[in-house]
Amino acid sequence: MLTLAEEIVLLTLDDEGGKFLYVPEHSMRYALSGAVLMELAFRGKIDADPDSLFILDTTSTNDGMLDSILKQIAKEEERHDCSYWIQYFGREAYRIQQVALQRLCDAGILRAEDKSFLWVFKSRRYPIRNDLAEKEVKQRIMALLFSDDIPDPRDIAIIGLAESCRLFERMFSRSEYERVRGRIEEIGRLELIGQTISKVVREIEFQLGQATAIGPM
Amino acid sequence: MELRVSKHNAVTIAEVDGRIDGMTAKEFEEKMAEAIPEGGGPMVCDLSHVSYVSSAGLRAILVIAKRFSKDGNFFSVCGHSGPVAEVLRISGFEKIIPMHESRADAVEKAEG
Numbered sequence: 001m002l003t004l005a006e007e008i009v010l011l012t013l014d015d016e017g018g019k020f021l022y023v024p025e026h027s028m029r030y031a032l033s034g035a036v037l038m039e040l041a042f043r044g045k046i047d048a049d050p051d052s053l054f055i056l057d058t059t060s061t062n063d064g065m066l067d068s069i070l071k072q073i074a075k076e077e078e079r080h081d082c083s084y085w086i087q088y089f090g091r092e093a094y095r096i097q098q099v100a101l102q103r104l105c106d107a108g109i110l111r112a113e114d115k116s117f118l119w120v121f122k123s124r125r126y127p128i129r130n131d132l133a134e135k136e137v138k139q140r141i142m143a144l145l146f147s148d149d150i151p152d153p154r155d156i157a158i159i160g161l162a163e164s165c166r167l168f169e170r171m172f173s174r175s176e177y178e179r180v181r182g183r184i185e186e187i188g189r190l191e192l193i194g195q196t197i198s199k200v201v202r203e204i205e206f207q208l209g210q211a212t213a214i215g216p217m
Numbered sequence: 218m219e220l221r222v223s224k225h226n227a228v229t230i231a232e233v234d235g236r237i238d239g240m241t242a243k244e245f246e247e248k249m250a251e252a253i254p255e256g257g258g259p260m261v262c263d264l265s266h267v268s269y270v271s272s273a274g275l276r277a278i279l280v281i282a283k284r285f286s287k288d289g290n291f292f293s294v295c296g297h298s299g300p301v302a303e304v305l306r307i308s309g310f311e312k313i314i315p316m317h318e319s320r321a322d323a324v325e326k327a328e329g
Contacts, residue, residue, distance in 0.1 A: 047239030048272040056239040150283040153276045189309040192272040
């Protein structure tokens with residue numbers, strides 16, 4: 001089974017060329033940070049309520065990335081809320097993304113491909129080698145969004161992450177998106193860590209909007 | 218966390234006592250799964266005596282509601298108040314699972 005970070009990375013790749021879709025940098029950062037926190041929560045290592053995020057179990061997850069995040073939370077003496085930790089681990093988003101990409105390559109789902117542009121600039125793409133995992137994630141999401149079924153926790157998480165990255169606006173036509181928007185919001189709210197990611201992203205966007213409105217001094 | 222199971226006509230009532238959090242969520246899921254009557258029928262989960270629900274607790278309630286509703290059975294939650302009601306409200310649970318203030322309302326609806 002893929003981790004949430006691997007699933008969201010997979011969803012942010014263009015199906016054909018393997019280029020990253022445009023996702024605002026802050027959205028991707030906090031989605032990746034939130035993905036590892038939710039993964040730890042699903043594995044029974046941490047728990048949260050509206051006031052704080054706290055440790056339940058510090059034993060190894062047998063996953064180096066998750067263990068390093070868990071260790072950092074465990075060593076903090078003061079308790080903080082979900083928002084604090086989502087922003088704190090936002091600084092590790094690049095590492096989380098690179099680990100996820102490497103694992104997807106190792107699993108034969110992606111392949112890394114270096115391309116040169118104008119013989120000078122190099123860019124790395126990740127074309128999909130095996131699209132079963134990506135199709136499976138998308139099918140799960142679609143089935144839930146167009147039904148009244150009660151979602152399961154992992155699906156709630158991935159829907160919240162995808163919405164934070166504004167991926168549904170790309171997956172659906174404008175009218176389809178308007179039709180499922182309410183359902184996306186309902187599902188996203190069900191997970192406390194997930195809904196905090198959306199709040200953090202919205203706050204950043206609000207601040208960016210304010211800064212743009214004020215303009216340079 | 219304690220679970221008392223009783224019947225009101227065809228309705229199974231699961232009354233939870235204590236906390237539903239990361240330490241008790243698994244036990245809650247297991248006990249609720251055992252309480253699901255063979256052959257189905259409506260079920261009401263009474264949270265009147267629950268003092269705290271965390272994120273893991275919310276997930277456990279959803280997992281049970283999903284498992285129970287899969288076969289077309291009616292599942293609802295009632296009796297939540299104070300901080301528990303607040304967590305359920307923040308998470309928008311009422312949009313996904315029927316919620317009732319009192320057990321009487323929940324049972325009446327379940328008998329429907």
